[in-house]
Amino acid sequence: MTTNNIQQNNGFNLGNGFDLNAAHDLSSFEPEAILAAVPGEHPRAAAALALGREASQTGHLDVAELSRIASEIYAEGFPAGAFGNSNAFGNQATEIPSTASLSDAREPEARNIASKAHPYAVPDFKSVGFSPDMQALPFNRNATEAFNHAGLADLSAVYLQNSPNLQNQVEISQLLGGMDVPYQSQLNGLLAGSNVNSAGSKQAENNHYYFLQGLPSADLNSSSAASNPAFSTSTHPAFNADLVRKDFPILNEQVNGKQLIWFDNAATTQKPQVVIDRLAYFYAHENSNIHRAAHELAARATDAYEDARETVRRFINAPSVDNIIFVRGTTEAINLVAKSWGKKHLSAGDEIVISHLEHHANIVPWQQLCQETGAKLKVIPVDNSGQILLNEYQNMLTPKVKLVSFTQVSNALGTVTPAAQMIQMAHNAGAKVLLDGAQSVSHMRTDVQSLNADFFVFSGHKVFGPTGIGVLYGKPEVLNDMPAWQGGGNMIQDVTFDKTVYHEAPAKFEAGTGNIADAVGLGAALEYVERIGIDNIAHYEHELLVYATAALNKVPGLRLIGTAQDKASVLSFTLNGYKSEEVGAALNQEGIAVRSGHHCAQPILRRFGVETTVRPSLAFYNTYAEIDVLTNALLRLSSHKASNGL
Ligand SMILES: Cc1ncc(COP(=O)(O)O)c(C=O)c1O
Numbered sequence: 001m002t003t004n005n006i007q008q009n010n011g012f013n014l015g016n017g018f019d020l021n022a023a024h025d026l027s028s029f030e031p032e033a034i035l036a037a038v039p040g041e042h043p044r045a046a047a048a049l050a051l052g053r054e055a056s057q058t059g060h061l062d063v064a065e066l067s068r069i070a071s072e073i074y075a076e077g078f079p080a081g082a083f084g085n086s087n088a089f090g091n092q093a094t095e096i097p098s099t100a101s102l103s104d105a106r107e108p109e110a111r112n113i114a115s116k117a118h119p120y121a122v123p124d125f126k127s128v129g130f131s132p133d134m135q136a137l138p139f140n141r142n143a144t145e146a147f148n149h150a151g152l153a154d155l156s157a158v159y160l161q162n163s164p165n166l167q168n169q170v171e172i173s174q175l176l177g178g179m180d181v182p183y184q185s186q187l188n189g190l191l192a193g194s195n196v197n198s199a200g201s202k203q204a205e206n207n208h209y210y211f212l213q214g215l216p217s218a219d220l221n222s223s224s225a226a227s228n229p230a231f232s233t234s235t236h237p238a239f240n241a242d243l244v245r246k247d248f249p250i251l252n253e254q255v256n257g258k259q260l261i262w263f264d265n266a267a268t269t270q271k272p273q274v275v276i277d278r279l280a281y282f283y284a285h286e287n288s289n290i291h292r293a294a295h296e297l298a299a300r301a302t303d304a305y306e307d308a309r310e311t312v313r314r315f316i317n318a319p320s321v322d323n324i325i326f327v328r329g330t331t332e333a334i335n336l337v338a339k340s341w342g343k344k345h346l347s348a349g350d351e352i353v354i355s356h357l358e359h360h361a362n363i364v365p366w367q368q369l370c371q372e373t374g375a376k377l378k379v380i381p382v383d384n385s386g387q388i389l390l391n392e393y394q395n396m397l398t399p400k401v402k403l404v405s406f407t408q409v410s411n412a413l414g415t416v417t418p419a420a421q422m423i424q425m426a427h428n429a430g431a432k433v434l435l436d437g438a439q440s441v442s443h444m445r446t447d448v449q450s451l452n453a454d455f456f457v458f459s460g461h462k463v464f465g466p467t468g469i470g471v472l473y474g475k476p477e478v479l480n481d482m483p484a485w486q487g488g489g490n491m492i493q494d495v496t497f498d499k500t501v502y503h504e505a506p507a508k509f510e511a512g513t514g515n516i517a518d519a520v521g522l523g524a525a526l527e528y529v530e531r532i533g534i535d536n537i538a539h540y541e542h543e544l545l546v547y548a549t550a551a552l553n554k555v556p557g558l559r560l561i562g563t564a565q566d567k568a569s570v571l572s573f574t575l576n577g578y579k580s581e582e583v584g585a586a587l588n589q590e591g592i593a594v595r596s597g598h599h600c601a602q603p604i605l606r607r608f609g610v611e612t613t614v615r616p617s618l619a620f621y622n623t624y625a626e627i628d629v630l631t632n633a634l635l636r637l638s639s640h641k642a643s644n645g646l
Helices: 002-009 031-037 043-058 063-076 090-095 108-113 143-149 152-161 184-191 199-206 241-245 273-286 296-316 330-345 364-373 390-396 419-428 476-480 516-532 534-553 580-589 602-607 624-643
Strands: 324-327 351-355 376-380 401-407 432-436 455-459 470-474 492-495 500-502 558-561 572-575 595-597 613-615
Touching: 273 296, 273 516, 296 324, 296 470, 296 516, 324 330, 330 364, 330 401, 330 432, 330 455, 330 470, 351 364, 351 390, 364 376, 376 390, 390 419, 401 419, 419 432, 470 476, 516 534, 534 558, 534 624, 572 624, 580 595, 580 613, 580 624
Parallel strands: 351 376, 351 401, 401 432, 432 455
Antiparallel strands: 324 470, 455 470, 492 500, 558 572, 572 613, 595 613
């Protein structure tokens, strides 16, 4: 399909007799000759080649320098003539990502040409040679190496030079108990369910690090991941954070002269290039209103939008695209259910049960509904770790309860609730369930059929997609039993002045012109996550979280809020002597973005006696090195107060 067409369309002669379409085999050319033939100057590429030459002569490759050059090339972008529409490398450049990353490598023309049922359909990545999951990429098992690769050693060193109290750069591995490679082999073993250890065993003994409680004790001398049999038997393909980082251009940003460290993922996630490109492509080639015209662009836009709906369906394993309603985000999805299902099914004397962990978006719409209907709002308490008290919950599940609405992952504490069990308990009591997936969907596999929730809601921007788009999933029988909530175009079959006949779901709930482009962007984001593999993401992030938890626990005066055994992504804390905003501002000086405040979850913070916390939150593009930078910054803040007698 694509390659021949692309070659014909993009026949490209460099003008100096070096016709790359004719010259399929480039191996006979010296690298310098190829470089010289590519239009435009590229001093970085020349520097990289020089480094390679030196390596072949001396046997020593300066990996840090190479990595730095590669980052600069990526940050600058490639010369348009070489890798853009005028495809200097013919077939090859269409199939090999210029970043060697997981972004879709195809140029816009390739997208258009890709074969599918409809001529304007968004092409299937797999049809152009991408496998759905990343396979066999080398996992950077060495935090120090990652540190150097990311150029963060410099950042931290500069930071510490300015520190009055920390003369030398702090080795986090030493803080964690003198381990050579912090946690790597231990975590591999723990997560593969095998009997290994080190700092992990110390934590288990001390009963201090909640993740590791009850885990088998281990051999402190076990050092490398490679020598750990647990690693080789891991069911997870290897994952390389350094590689996926290249897909996110914003991670190259400088903030206050430092490389950005994005630890505000619970608020919103960054977008891979493939999503940015998809949005631009939509507006450049497909933009039209949908569903309502016989012209070509309407067909393209409609296909793109409906393909995105199918991608969402697949991503959360819904039975049908008819269960997927596009909305603005989690907040709008919950409001839709409250205003439509809630108004129809609740009346005075009924009860709605939520948990103490909820985001305001999962509190306020139910309060409003209670005010309108006379129903009562009940709250499931949590224990001191921030986990749901299941016995209390069970006691609340009387026949009065019509709806239970709770989060799968707490945005303020990171607690992962026992969702499947809680849903089953609610169903046993005859209640419907809404599960808030805003904080879970980017961190763990979602299977709405096995979870068995009646509603599942999430926001696109928290799963590497655009803002202003989100999803309400509903079981068919529940959606069919709901009145439309907004009226207007798109959702009707027929309108007279006497009456209106509505479409079935999902159109019934999508009145007016929706956020077409961003729905398409969300589809691209979810396909991107599929290519990495959500299980790989969950596995890597869990290791990061364990590492970060242990590191932050070593900072004097730091109190972690939220210590449930089952946690994802979030590390909420207070630091003695500082307001949360002061910590946030100090970290910002170091280029580190964290949230400080009440996180739109005031009730749960007050449950722990605080009004605000500092909240770093992780995504799969974060690294051990970044956690080291954060920890060092917090150690400095902490020691500063200590030296002032606070
Ligand atoms: C658990 C949870 N629910 C709901 C929301 C609201 O999401 P949005 O603002 O995207 O509608 C958030 C946002 O942080 C959240 O974390």
